[in-house]
Amino acid sequence: MSSPLAKRSVGTSASVLLALLSVLGPTGRSAAADFGPSAPPGVDWESIAACESNGRWHTNTGNGYHGGLQIAPATWRAYGGKRYAPRADLASREQQIAVGERIAQDRGLTQWPVCGRRGAPSAKSPQATSTGGNTGNTTGKSTAGTTAPRSPSAPRTHHRRPTTPGATTDHTYVVQPGDCLSTIAQRTAVPGGTQALYDLNKPTLDEGPDHIYPGQRLRLHA
Known part of the structure; x- marks a missing residue:
């Protein structure tokens, strides 16, 4: 699929085309990096919810996913959501985002394979928004286009232990x-x-x- 930036090329000379491609390339790499297994800070949960559920934080359509971020019951429970409510749609917006943050810390934004790209910090960066124009995105933000998958990020090097003495061993x-x-x-x-x-x-x-x-x-x- 051609890039929205390439469609809006203002000239036909080879030098202008090369300049446009040089801007587009780093943007695509940035989107892939932000979407990987380790979620960056500054995720736009409102944009993800707008894409997943039209921003309806208490929706339950019977499709097996609930709330603004469309979290399945098993995932909701596994990431501590049951302390707030039995299902995501019964919890507040803030509580759903808290569970979303825990999911993102563990899996990155892969829980939301399409809508996660709209909430990644790169979607709000000057590079991603400078092209302008209507690309069909209902949120008004331009997308970075199709990017190649990247290898998983390096494993965490820190190893924090509980403060309770004797609560953990190596195994x-x-x-x-x-x-x-x-x-x-x-x-x-x-x-x-x-x-x-x-x-x-x-x-x-x-x-x-x-x-x-x-x-x-x-x-x-x-």
């Missing part, structure tokens, strides 16, 4: 009050994130990923 973690799987996975830097932590502990978490209790000992490695 296990004891659940503390207020914990949810996503926070445990992030705190202990489990390879594979929340889903991998749940898969390792299905026999212990036999009630589902949203039912964890203080005192349970979870495995951190296979």
Whole structure:
């Protein structure tokens, strides 16, 4: 699909065309980098919600996804949403965004493969918005076009441990009050994130990923 920037070329000379392509190239790379597995700060959740649900934070159309960010019940529970409400559409806008932030920290914006691009910081950068014109985007923002997939970002180098003495070892973690799987996975830097932590502990978490209790000992490695 041709770039909106290329469609609006103001001249026919080769020098002008090369200049336009030189601007377009870095923009495409920036969009791919921002959309990767590690979400950057400054995600525009309003733009994602506008794309996913027309900005209706309490919508439930019966399609299996709920709320402004269209979060499935299993994902909502796995990332601590049940502390707010049984489903995303029953929680406030701020609570849905809080769960969205936890999902983005664990998975990047891949949870929203199309609409996530509209909420990535690059969608609001001067490079992405300087082309102007109507590209058919109902939010009024221009898109960066189709980009090639990139390799996953480098693994986190930090390894934070709970402050409770004896709560964790190199291979296990004891659940503390207020914990949810996503926070445990992030705190202990489990390879594979929340889903991998749940898969390792299905026999212990036999009630589902949203039912964890203080005192349970979870495995951190296979």
